[in-house]
Amino acid sequence: MKKSVLILATLALAASWQIAPAADVTGKVTLKGTPPPEKEIVFDGTCGPMNPTPVTTRHYVVGKDNGLRNVFVYVSKGCEGKTYPVPKEAVELDQSKCMYQPYVLGMMVGQTLKIKNSDTCMHNVHALPLAADGAEGFNIPQGAGQENDKTFTHPEVLVKFQCEVHNWMFAYIGVVSNPYFAITDENGNFKIPNLPPGDYTLTAYHLKTHGKTSTGVSQAIKVAGDKAVTANFTVEVPPPAP
């Protein structure tokens, strides 16, 4: 009897979770201005043969209609005091052809970060979080095919990763306390699914454009029911000083 009640209660809870209204937040980040040209990476003797075609830096990756890639978009206000289940799935940072893939990714505090080395050569993964005085920083070697799991217990946008063997390899991870974040695609588009009703501040942060002293550009959004919300951002790169 007790078991049946428990099952029914669980099903009811699950059903209420499913039917709770939530909306998708979509939008686009557009770059205004002309960024300086990217530079071609000069690989060493080990990594060069893995990259027969030229590879450039990824500071400003601009797509269709000036859409800006690799912008970290997240709910920066409105989720305080709430706790969210940490996804069981790990996020993956791969080292492939002597480059980090992806260049920017996001994860929740406490979520597992799987760091992979798909290359045949050795890499060093150096994480440089600034939160908690960098207490969660590490510098670990990875041989071919090796994997390591790591987690962060402090939110930080963005934590820098770099390979200490190959100094052109670096990537960034946005670590946040809620699951509402996204990275813009090649055309600057993003989608944050299932944001519950409420008032929020949505922030778009692009490291190169906003720098370390800025938190990015923000706008207030209101989610009511399951009505989709659109939020577009424009970030600007001014011309160099005369």
Add this chain to the structure above:
Amino acid sequence: MSLATESAPADNPALRRFALATAAATFALVWAGGLVTSHGAGLAVPDWPNTYGYNLFFFPFSKWLGGIFFEHTHRLIASGVGLLTTILALWLFGRKSRPLLRWGGALLLLAGLLALFLNPQSTGRSPMEDDLMLLAVGAAALAGSFVWPKCEPSPKWLRRLGVLAFFAVVAQGVLGGLRVTLLKDQLGIFHATLAQLFFVLMSAIALFHTAFWRNLPAQAEGGAKRLRCFFLAATLLILAQLALGATMRHQHAGLAIPDFPAAYGKIWPDTGPASVLRYNQQRIEVEGYAPITAFQIVLQMVHRLAAGIIFLMVGACAWLARRQLGPQHRLSRLASGWLLLIVAQIFLGAATIWTGKTADIATAHVACGALSLALGGLISIISFRGLAAPAGRHCPAQDSLISPGQIG
């Protein structure tokens, strides 16, 4: 105790050559250390004292790739300099070192044998390699004790310098290791600055073994005190400048100002938040540099200003030396050489910026800085002895402090 009143070491050609070789190896080490930072490879080997779990000397050559090559080579040269410094320190004690070598070597040999026999099932490769190294060092020390020079110990002050060098090289190694294991850039600044001071020390020890030093007469010159102070002040300023340079390099932010002689097109760049943001937005770094800050821009401006002051001071030293001691005087010639070195150093600093901080140019800048400091240190030491007028001693009226033939 004044060096002028202390006894000079006896002529020992082998020891002199060895001291010179140790100083030269130290210079090579400074160069290798500069390469490590210039290539951003300071953390390419994440463990210490081991190298990727191997004993340093057993790390396979096939793995010396990318930044590992620079960091591992630096560690190997550092080990060599450590060994040379240890031998030099022991040599300064002459025959007195023989028992220490014999018993110390025997103890190390025994410890190595015990470690091998008592722990034959060592799981990692490093313990076995460490035991073998212990064994090898012990055996070498024991064997060396039988052929150790029977020379008399050097003067006490020189022996003390040898001991100081030994502890300095150990401290330097530990600092370098802690910088790796603690992931603290700040330690790198101290590591780089101590390296420069250590090079001065080794150069000075080499100088003290030359005939030049032994034959250096004490001679009072008009205005000598002022000249000595100029030499010393310029040398200390160079030391401060090198510490500043080390601070800039260990920020790992690339070039805080990308143009020279202007700075972002101005005499003094704007360091307001909006300007710094714009500078960062326009920087396209291939390496994983951190964004630059206003502090780093100011640091580079101070470095530039200090370079100008050093140029003027060393120029004044060269001019004063020629005026007071004559153009043929050894100190005048050395001071002129010093000025040339400073000019070369300024050019290398400018070239570092013009080439976008190319690793080889930036490293040459570090190495030339080390030479500038060492030469300044040696000139100061020579002037404090050579231009001193010991109480009660007659000052011979010589035009030249030392004749050319006295250089050892």
